[in-house]
Amino acid sequence: MKAVRIAGPDRLIVDDVPEPQPGPGDVVVRVSAAGLNRADLLQRRGLYPPPPGVVADIPGLEFAGVVVSTNTATGPRVGERVFGLCAGGAQAEYVANPAVLVLPTPEGLSDVEAAAIPEAYVTAHDALVTQAELAAGQRVLVHAIASGVGLAALHVASLRGCPTFGTTRSAAKAQRVLSLGAAGVAGPDDFDQAIMAATNGEGVDVILDSVGGPYLERNLALLRERGRLVVLATMGGGQTNLSLSALVRKRLRILGTALRGRTVEEKAAALNACTRDVLPHFSTGRIRPVIDRTFPLAQAVQAYAYLEENRNVGKVVLTLADESFT
Ligand SMILES: NC(=O)c1ccc[n+]([C@@H]2O[C@H](COP(=O)([O-])OP(=O)(O)OC[C@H]3O[C@@H](n4cnc5c(N)ncnc54)[C@H](OP(=O)(O)O)[C@@H]3O)[C@@H](O)[C@H]2O)c1
Numbered sequence: 673m674k675a676v677r678i679a680g681p682d683r684l685i686v687d688d689v690p691e692p693q694p695g696p697g698d699v700v701v702r703v704s705a706a707g708l709n710r711a712d713l714l715q716r717r718g719l720y721p722p723p724p725g726v727v728a729d730i731p732g733l734e735f736a737g738v739v740v741s742t743n744t745a746t747g748p749r750v751g752e753r754v755f756g757l758c759a760g761g762a763q764a765e766y767v768a769n770p771a772v773l774v775l776p777t778p779e780g781l782s783d784v785e786a787a788a789i790p791e792a793y794v795t796a797h798d799a800l801v802t803q804a805e806l807a808a809g810q811r812v813l814v815h816a817i818a819s820g821v822g823l824a825a826l827h828v829a830s831l832r833g834c835p836t837f838g839t840t841r842s843a844a845k846a847q848r849v850l851s852l853g854a855a856g857v858a859g860p861d862d863f864d865q866a867i868m869a870a871t872n873g874e875g876v877d878v879i880l881d882s883v884g885g886p887y888l889e890r891n892l893a894l895l896r897e898r899g900r901l902v903v904l905a906t907m908g909g910g911q912t913n914l915s916l917s918a919l920v921r922k923r924l925r926i927l928g929t930a931l932r933g934r935t936v937e938e939k940a941a942a943l944n945a946c947t948r949d950v951l952p953h954f955s956t957g958r959i960r961p962v963i964d965r966t967f968p969l970a971q972a973v974q975a976y977a978y979l980e981e982n983r984n985v986g987k988v989v990l991t992l993a994d995e996s997f998t
Pocket residue numbers: 708709710711791792795816817818819820821822839840841842845882883903904905906907908929930931932979982983984986987
């Protein structure tokens with residue numbers, strides 16, 4: 673089968689590889705769309721290896737397609753349209769994945785849209801709702817809000833009636849995110865002042881951060897009493913000085929989180945929680961995954977470059993349907 677393959681440090685190719693063999697409890701899906709994530713860029717550079725037991729040279733954390741075989745009596749059936757979350761290997765014509773991480777595609781969604789859901793929405797829901805215990809109406813700040821995870825977080829928070837602010841380094845992205853329903857969007861230099869002013873000096877209850885070190889002090893200053901900061905990544909750097917006094921005085925919590933390395937059971941719990949709260953709203957049309965653009969699998973190298981150049985608002989998705997590789 674054809675697959676995106678990491679053929680060496682920073683060397684990505686579309687290659688012929690053997691089809692995956694399902695283990696106990698797995699289903700095999702013929703993939704028609706596979707989402708791209710920041711983690712794929714790190715994996716290509718050798719910085720984010722998959723957990724043990726997961727195919728190491730084929731990236732891809734999410735997919736949509738049709739079940740072609742099953743190794744379990746429960747879960748989706750052969751011929752069913754599905755989408756799923758995996759620890760690697762999704763950017764290929766076929767993927768074998770635990771059936772508990774594969775769900776029926778919601779009514780009314782295309783495969784491209786379904787493939788854009790799992791990693792971003794499960795991450796956002798787990799961070800905001802499960803870990804930060806976001807309550808209805810609380811204010812949220814999402815850094816890099818125009819990212820796939822950022823816009824999923826905007827949706828998850830908006831479903832709880834939570835005004836959501838964001839940051840981006842691009843004025844054009846700021847306009848787009850405002851049009852998608854953010855309460856306010858600020859740049860990296862003055863986000864603390866801008867959001868403090870927009871909230872009448874009160875600040876926010878929960879911050880979802882993927883930038884890290886350079887934002888920490890200002891994040892803590894922006895949090896209200898008993899606020900929660902969830903750190904997803906450290907794109908801007910992982911080292912910083914932390915003044916503990918704000919933490920103590922305001923009784924703040926700082927939480928770190930990572931989805932990929934969790935056990936299948938832990939991931940299934942996160943997927944199920946997201947499914948319960950978020951999935952029904954895709955079928956009603958209240959929310960819709962934001963797709964920036966698609967690339968055919970054969971143009972995976974260009975797709976990775978597009979993401980790396982920070983050009984996307986929302987998700988970039990690889991498509992495999994009706995593809996000619998000749
Ligand atoms: N912990 C977890 O389980 C988990 C799971 C999924 C994702 N994540 C993390 O969540 C973040 C978003 O992931 P994604 O796949 O949705 O990303 P994405 O769509 O590729 O978007 C990432 C955006 O981050 C901004 N950015 C990049 N470098 C930056 C820097 N040095 N400083 C500030 N902003 C920067 C850029 O937006 P602007 O142009 O708007 O600045 C870029 O478009 C990533 O950091 C990813 O690693 C963590």
